[in-house]
Amino acid sequence: MLSVVEKTPLSVDAAPVLKVEGLKAYYQMNYFGVRREVRAVDDVTLTIKRNEIYGIAGESSSGKSSLIKTIAGAITPPLRVVEGSVKFDFGGKVLDVYGEPERMKKARWQHLSYIMQGSMNVLNPVRKVKHAFHDFAFEHMGLSERAFRERVEKHLQRIGLDPRVLESFPHQLSGGMRQRLTIALATVCEPDFIIADEPTTALDVLVQQDVLALIKDIQRRMGASIIFVTHDMTVHAAIADRIGIVYAGRLVEEGPTLDVFRQPQHPYTAHLIASLPRLGDKTRRSALPGKPPNLAEPPSGCRFHPRCPLAIDKCKTDNPPLENRLSGRVACWRAGEVAAA
Amino acid sequence: MDGFAKYLVRRLFQFFLVIFLGVSLAFVITKLSPVDPVEQSVSLMTNFGATDPRAVELMREALQELYGLKGSMIEQYVGFWGRVVQGDFGPSLSSFPTPVMSLIMSALPWTVGLLTLALIITWTLGNLLGALAGYYRNNTLLKLSGAAIMALHPVPAYIIGLVLLLAFGFIWPVLPISGGAQMNLQPAFSFDYIRSLILHGTLPALTLVLVGIGSWFISMRSLVSNIVTDDHVVYAELGGVKSSKIFSQYVARNALLPQLTGLALSLGNVFGGAVITEFLFNYPGVGRLLIQGIYRGDYSLVLGVTTMSIVAVAVAVFIIDLIYPLIDPRVRHG
């Protein structure tokens, strides 16, 4: 199956910053003679435009984390890209993540930065924070040591951090401060594109709100695009312009946030949204039966069919393509019937 | 009390406990020794001369008095601590009446010098090679040196020493195989003396290096291959940080911390290796003193050397413990 042509109606004015086409990334292991192939990312196509915040949602082990790592070029064997491409376009300079690793490496931090999952631990525990800024950003800025320092301090202040944190060691800072610092680190070069993997997961709710507001604020100010992953639908609701739903390594639905929340097209999306707690609602949310599938031996046809309340025989044999529908795209044989169910 | 002070107090407590338990253990074991120093001396003195049986009786009594071996075990133990605190282990029985302490003090610089040098080389080289091998997994040269080091690793010190002794003392006799410096050369800060020290120290030090390097190499390599998957390393790679910098500041520096603790913990074992090496190369250090003490049944010497080595190892561990916070900020700032 080759890439599906991009037909999103929203793509009229801006050229896409990121183009992911027919991306397949598998864990391929020859594990003591047991050949295993885990299809963590299976034929994903999506584009992200300038100034856009794109959220990727899904349960844990749905492959969403693998997807964003693959996009960031942050994968190590045994996870390998099998097919497809990831291309960034930074002002006419097109970078193929898997085609030109050297050029890609140079572009990092200047054009593309990354906020890692578990970003509590991304700072080197034995060095002061200032060294991290220096290592990551100094070369890209072309400034003198002093000017660089001033620039960093200013940046920190803007983010609401006391510049004195530069002289601290990571373990002396609170979780929230460290998270802010990684965001500061990721944005200090004012990149065109930020990739964030579960940026708020480890934080408590209040800090989480704070950080979300910060991300959104920076994005507005710098005019960057963001792609981020989280399982937490409320975060998507808070900042994403568009969201994509991933199930078992596949993109099953995509659309403007508001539309997706209002009118999910895929039964899985519908379930995710329905399970959100609502004010004043005291009824227990119905849990989805069954477990996410084993990606090493995924179900035939639509991978959701064993858990799907709407499944029909066709779902068991044929894989539904991702097709435009309403303001977004969806991959379901019974897409139109979800709302009714 | 801040974290550092707390750390310090704990280490200090540990330091004294190690000394107390170690020295007591050594005392008890030594006192259980079946060798009677008086008999040992008597047989030394009567072995070669014409002997009058009645005279031997007299000699025996006189020696018992002289060696101060009277009194119960507890009395001897209490008295022993009193003397240990003053650094006085009494006279050596086999080198009577030279104080044990002065024997140890003249041997100690040799051992400390040899061990420090060998340990620095071993630790640095082992960790450097191990870290490189862990980071650059596909480098053929590093793979080969890794295989060589690993094959060498299990070979006991005695055998490595023996092979070196034969290779450079017999088959191709270019290095001295016995003693600490050239004969009739008085210790001085001169070219000749230092050259002689280096020549005589080469084979013992090489033995210790070859014996010790393997475990540092292996542990460092596995530490590094774990650390390279740590978030901060992966992140730095994604941040386009230069790989030489990642290796030195992100990988090696973090991996060195457990290795430093390992260094402190290994000192006791390293001393064991030094005993064998000194014995083999006839190196005038404390290890050889210890083996001689055992062979001669000189238990005040054995007790003195064991006590001193326990104290010395504890002091070295303590010093490393003090250095540790300088390198690991997490300990420094609690």
Add this chain to the structure above:
Amino acid sequence: MLFRKLVATALAIAKVAMPVAIAATAVPVAAQDFIAGIPRNEALIIQGPAAQNAEWFNLWAPGGGASTNGLQQLTADTFWFINPEGVGDAAWTNALATEKPIYNDDFTQMTVKLRDGIFWSDGVQFSADDVVYTVETQVEHAGMGWSAPFTVNVESVEATDPLTVVFNLKEPNSRFHTLFTVRWNAAWIMPKHVFEKVEDPLTYNANPPVSLSAYVLDSYDSAGNWVIWKLREDWQRTSIGMTLDKAPDVKYVVYRNAGNPDARVIEQMNHNLDVINDIAPEGMFTIARDARETTASWFPGFPFAHPDPTLPSVLFNHQREPYANKDVRWALALMIDIRAVAMGSYRGAANLAALSVPPTGTAVVDYYEPMQEWLNGYELNTGTRTIKPYDQTVPQQIAALVKPQWGEDIPDDPAQLAKMFGNGWWKQDVQAAAELLQKAGFTKNGNQWMKPDGTPFTIKLMVEGDNVPTLARAGTIIAQQWSMEGVQTTVDVAGPTNGQRLGGGDFDVAIYWTVETWGGHPDLSFFLESYHSDFVKPAGETQPPRNLTRWTDERLDQIIEANRVIGFDAPQVTQLGMDYLKLAVEEMPFIPLMAYNKFAPFDTTYWTGYPSAENPYSASGPFWSNLRYMVVALEANPNAPAAQ
């Protein structure tokens, strides 16, 4: 042989690498600038003791080390010396004394005439006052080395004139002079002018020492690895110097601790160590094979070794059952195949002993040769029959065993063979051994002998181990032979506890020596005095040295008592000695095996004229005090590599 090729190749490489140092002289580089500031060709390098008490040079107070690092060999002196290898009058040397001891009739007084013109190395003249001081000081200080024998024996000592000393004894003692007669060592004379200024002679380290002999301390290593002695300017003013007609060639003597036996062999082959001993037979053979042109030894060819006047034996603890029974002892002796023991322990290079006296020095002519006939006729009753156990052909049998390896070194003449391998030994006779055991009430169960009480007869055979490797090896072979004949035997390595366990009676059967002699004199009082039953301790108490088996016998006491009251040189001494030897054969209190052969090769690169079986003018081990006679007799090798 691959290994030798390897060595040769490596040497070839070394030669290319260092053409100047090696190719010219065939001496490895290390030998050249070996001792800082001392020309190699003026120094005799002797294997020294393992480092011990480096700063200690007081010979008279207990303090280890001083006795074997050259101090007593080169600086101390006393009245007389006996050469343990010598025979007859030639073995006796008057050193500080001008003549032999003069006893009164009932042996309660001994007079010694001293040499004139002897000086201490600090210029003070030696006199009878030094001797008196030596005795009186040691009597006053109980811990000093010869304090005890002086206290027991000496009533008073006086200098009747500066060259005459008279000892008045507490009771008759015809062997009192042996206290001042050096075989290995003896009571050395103290420098009165030095010690009288010292507060406590027991803690005085005598550093630097004053010498009474030809050499004086030059320098030493505070770590104890080496001591260097140099020839005195006034070497002629010493007892040894007076006998020389020219200055000794050896200007420096270096006692050097060279490490384990392997290191010693290597160092000698590298020409860094002229005199060594205590190496394994294989080490000796290696030197003989690879460096024969530059090596001298006691015998020029096989068996090379120098026999010490000590007698390695199988010792039984007579206070433990069943070893008090002489039939058991004899049975165990007859189970031994001595040829295998000689081959296994010494690779055949053993000097066998059937009699209970070391087959060395004068004992060969005084005892072994005269008693051959008696030994040949000796009959042993096994309980069922009488056998003649002695076998005089054992030397020929061993010669046949070693001939394939040593060929031309092995003569055919039985007399020559007897010199090399001893006169004979007991023939292995398993049948007779079985009969003896049955006579003692033992029974055989399968291939295991059971004691009369019905328990299996098993033996723990104690050996010392590394210190005397050849004996450890002999022990394993004897253990195997006994085990094969139904007495399960295991070897137990006692290591440093060996001496103490032997003394304390904490053993069943051991391999060690319990007999030592003068070597150069037929008198057996050296060890026999302590064999008197008066000195045998009950089990659990420590036995004075020598009679380690705690053997008691009235006949033995009679011999000892008779020996006490005759003069040292009296003709009856030899007769009493033979009586003892016959008694020992009959009782077999311990099984004598052989002389304690020591391999003590000499490097002839720099020095020649070492003592040998041909010319046994001195003992050959590095630690014997009469080594001094060798040191002054050595001649510089004119072909020695030039000093650089």
Add this chain to the structure above:
Amino acid sequence: MFKILRDLLRYNREFAIGFVLTLGVFLFALAHFWAPMPDSAIYLLPPDMPPSAQYWFGTTSRGQDVLWQMSSAIWNTMLFGITVTILSRLLAVAVGMISGYLGGKWDEALMTLNDTMIALPNIPILLLVYFVMRDSMSWPVLAATAALLGWNYDARLIRSVTLSLRNREFTRHAVFAGMSVPQILIRQHLPYVMPVIFFTAMNNLIWAIGLEVTLSVLGFSDINRPTIGGMIYWANQHQAIIAGIWWWIVFPIIAIVLLFLGLFLLAISVNEYIDPRSRLSRMGA
């Protein structure tokens, strides 16, 4: 089980080499049960014969066949090493897991004791103990003594693993489910500690065999029992290397190095296989 072995052999080169080496040495050691002569017998063969068709590894100066001596020696040395390893593993696991799981005062006390023992130079202490025991120092006693000195490093490692498990969710579940402490430690935590035990066991085995060699070479062991160290002891007694009887020392050393190499390769490859964490990391999130 058999399938795993087959797969490992077929697909993991390190395992295959390690397996072949170890099995080879083990079979060689096992062969001593069929030796044509008792291993303690001496002078049954002509001494000092170099390796030949008749005596593959030559004969010793004591008239023994080096081949059969080695076979017994490796067996006895392995037996000693494995005994030390098992005993010291038991101690290390007990102390490490209890210390790690209980934490607090217990942890502090046990680890203080542990660190004290680590700081003690153990060769001198072993020599002293040997000295005291003398001939009652049989090899099992020596093994027990060595085990008493050889557990502390690994107790520390095991403790740190247990410590990290203590706060894991499944531990809390187990506590709520009413499992007793030993049950939790054995059923829940042991599987995670297993790889550490296995891996440290290899190092411990190496250490123990090194110890055996060292003590035997100095003559501080039962010299009647052939071991690798004992062979070298006897070779030294006969100055074998100097005398050119190199096969007496070289072959035992080669054998022991091969054994170690085999065990080491097995350890790292099996460790990879049974370690749930490394398996997890290979599977991805």
